[in-house]
Amino acid sequence: MKTNQNVRLSCPIPIQQYPHVLMAHGGGGKLMHxxxxxxxxxxxxNQTLNVRHDAAAIVIHGQNLAFTTDSYVVRPLFFPGGDIGSLxxxxxxxxxxxxxxxxxxLSAGFILEEGLPMETLWQVVQSMQSAAQAANVQIVTGDTKVVDRGKGDGIFINTAGIGVIEYxxxxxxxxxxxxxxxxxxxxxxxxxxxxxxIREGLEFETTIASDSAPLAEVVLTLLEAGIELHCLRDxxxxxxxxxxxxxxxxxGVEIAIAEAQIPVHEEVQGACEILGFDPLYVANEGRFVAFVPEKDAKRALAIMRSHASVKATSDQPTNHPCAIGTVTGKAPGIVKMKSKIGAQRIVDMLSGEQLPRIC
Amino acid sequence: MKTNQNVRLSCPIPIQQYPHVLMAHGGGGKLMHxxxxxxxxxxxxNQTLNVRHDAAAIVIHGQNLAFTTDSYVVRPLFFPGGDIGSLxxxxxxxxxxxxxxxxxxLSAGFILEEGLPMETLWQVVQSMQSAAQAANVQIVTGDTKVVDRGKGDGIFINTAGIGVIEYxxxxxxxxxxxxxxxxxxxxxxxxxxxxxxIREGLEFETTIASDSAPLAEVVLTLLEAGIELHCLRDxxxxxxxxxxxxxxxxxGVEIAIAEAQIPVHEEVQGACEILGFDPLYVANEGRFVAFVPEKDAKRALAIMRSHASVKATSDQPTNHPCAIGTVTGKAPGIVKMKSKIGAQRIVDMLSGEQLPRIC
Known part of the structure; x- marks a missing residue:
């Protein structure tokens, strides 16, 4: 059904191949890309969108701001280490x-399914506020929609955020x-x-908890210390x-990483092996990579290691910030990894996400 | 399931009365309130949220900004006069x-249901861009999530927006x-x-089209003209x-309006009568009220009448901006209406919305 007479462009996604939206179109891999x-x-x-960053850098009357949005559709709503609200x-x-x-x-937009227990909403709302306080942000505007039973899935939450770029x-x-x-x-x-x-009802010896955590404090500490941050990505x-x-x-570069340098907790490794997942592709919610010039690497690492939110779980030896690789040269987008036994392989992007509705 | 040990507050909504979320909790009436x-x-x-406005007024480094969010879950996705994208x-x-x-x-957060025709998404995306161009805004950041078939309803869209307050x-x-x-x-x-x-498959002699339209231009024209705008609400x-x-x-005031002054197109009136709706409670997407001091009322009305987006449909005689009432005094929130036959009645808020999923 056409509603705009000017619209005559054909769909840029090959309709023969992808006549319908697939789960993988939201999975963070090739199809979403x-x-x-x-x-x-x-x-x-537009110029801002074309930068392709997690957040848009916008300028309003000379003030540099960042603006971003994410919807959250994670299942289940509550899991070890967090819930949809804190996430x-x-x-x-x-x-x-x-x-x-x-x-x-932050803004908060709720899409609730008719029949959602009120108590569940209340727990999620409280969790959002606790997380907002911990991250030192304010939820200043919101919206609530309710959809018919069977047309949603409990709670979906969209948050958009505004930050100020001071460096x-x-x-x-x-x-x-x-x-x-x-x-x-x-x-x-x-x-x-x-x-x-949780989702598969699997029982492991110890419960693995989500790493969901706010990362702004460590990043701002790096910036305050004068670390030259070239790129960050969660x-x-x-x-x-x-x-x-x-x-x-x-x-437009080649990145070479070393498997031996990449920390994976033994319980996570074990679970990945049992379930056939590769930890390189599994979603994290409190982990990021920082690209820094060699001159700043040691100092940056020291700051990351001394940062409170990392310390809090540093009883586990694999949970240490570390250097995992380098940018080796100009190239049309290649990621290589040297395995623990010394072999080198290309680390490609998956078509979709191994785990749908992870966030 | 508790995920935060500090959380011990009981739900502020009476659980006995409302153990579950109802459609009316998203309907814009008493329960949503x-x-x-x-x-x-x-x-x-927080101070900003407590103002209870459609958009939050925030200040970043001395710059006054407005920040808002809305999710859109309208059914059907396409309707006369618009679609979920332009809305x-x-x-x-x-x-x-x-x-x-x-x-x-603006930001754009999509929650797509697996199986949505790709062509439908494409039409919605194009419609969003046409509307953004018409409203002179840029969509600068986005997010896409896909939920399993039967856990969504085609497309839900959240948009958050940032504006600058210049007056x-x-x-x-x-x-x-x-x-x-x-x-x-x-x-x-x-x-x-x-x-x-559309939804009920009803056939009226002429199709009523949505009034969905951007309202920023007329508001900014009023401000530029020095009209003292006390309050605006769409x-x-x-x-x-x-x-x-x-x-x-x-x-904390009493507002008195006159039914005879409130324009309703005869086709809308007819449809409302057939279906048992009261036009006072029916949703609009291009209509707003402005509260102005008496000294500015005539001039404001002239600007609203001369404004292009109103002119575009002014062939229809009921589509004229007009004064519909006054603020009669201090009171604990009362709205009175003088009917066409001269009787006065209280215009109350409904518990829910007569029409679920209207936006």
Missing amino acids: QLIEQMFVPTFS AVNGTVNDLAMAGARPLY PQSIAPQSVQPGDVVLLNGDLGRHGMAIMA LTRGGLASALNEIAEAA | QLIEQMFVPTFS AVNGTVNDLAMAGARPLY PQSIAPQSVQPGDVVLLNGDLGRHGMAIMA LTRGGLASALNEIAEAA
Whole structure:
């Protein structure tokens, strides 16, 4: 049905191949990438959007701001280490942080399914507020919609966020340079495996908890210390592998990482092996990579290690920030990994996400 | 399931009475009002949120900004006069305009149901961009989630918006004064009745089209002309009756309106009569009320009448901006209406919305 007489363009996604939206179109992999690059970005085209960052850098009357949005559809609503409410705050706070911004204000848009227990909504709302206080942001505007039973799934939450960019650094894939060191702030795979364990009713010896956490404080500490941050990216849908591939492609570089340097907790590793997942592709909600010049790498790492939110779980030896690789040169977007036994392989982007509705 | 050990507060909504979320909790009436006032506002409590406006007024480094969010869940996705895409742009643009802000940037968060035809998404995306261009805003950041078949309903869209407040007027219910004139920019009920006609498969002699339109230009023209705007409100969920009740309550005033002054197109009136709706409560997407001091009322009305977007449909005689009432004095939130035959009645807020999923 056409509602706009000017609309005569044909769909930029090959309809024969993809006549319908698939779960993978929201999975953080190749299909989502295609949807964004071929439909959304060219249609909404503007200078800000074209930068392709987790948050948009906007300027209003000379003030540099970051603006971002995410919807949260995670199942189940509650999981070890978090729930949809805290995730909705931390996720958006982190997108602002990854743009080097100080998060200030969030909006909250609820889409509730008729029949949702009121008590569930209340718990989620309280969790959002606790997370907002912990991240030092205010929820200043909101909206509530209710959809008929069977047309939603309990609670969906959208949060949009505004932050202020106080440091003039250009933190973006385009700033990544050959020679940059890739730092990772902790071990991989906790969020995805925590969700998976609950969802599948699997019992592991110890419960893996989500790593969901706000990352703005550590990023702002790095900036205050004068660390030259070339690029930051949190490792959500699609995990480390997808984040590095996106950056490598946007920057036009080759990134080489070493498997032996990438921390994965033994319980997460065990769960991944049992279930057939690769921790490189599993979603995290409190992990990020930082691309920094070699001169700043050691100091940046020291700051990341001393940061409180990391310390809080540092009883577990694999949960230490570390350098996992370098940018080895200009190339059309390649990520290589040296395995523990010394073999080298290409780390590609998946078509979709292994775990649907992880965030 | 408790996920936060500090959480011990009991649910502020009476659980015995409302153990589950009802459609009416999203309907713009009393139950939604209760949810906002008793759960959301006290929990997320902060100075900005407490103002209770369609958009939050925030200050970043001395710059006055407006920030707002809305999710759109309208059924059907396409209707005469618009679709979910144009609605998602106009609705959020209008929330910014109602705060007296110049809308600048929007975010777009999509929650897609697996199996949605790709062509449908494409049409909606194009419609969003057309609407964004017409409203002079840019869509600068976005997010896509896909939920399993049967866990969503085609497309839900959240848009958040940022605008800049360039005029120092305090446009808020708190600025409303006894003696203010209430101006309305056009006839009531088109959006709701357009949706209803399609949804119920009803056939009327002529198709009623939604009034969905961006309102920022007319508001900015009023501000540029130096009109003292005390309060603005667009007449979406809950219609004119709910908007006036909310303002009357927040301002602590009595508002008196005259039925004879309120324009309703005869086709809308006819449809309302057949279906048992009251146009006062039916949702609009391009209509707003402005509270202005008497000294500015005539000039404001002239500007509203000369404004292009109103002219475009002024072939229909009922579609003229007009003065519909006045603020008669201080009172604990009362809206009175003098009927066409001279009787006076209280215009109350409904419990819910007559028409679920109207926006």
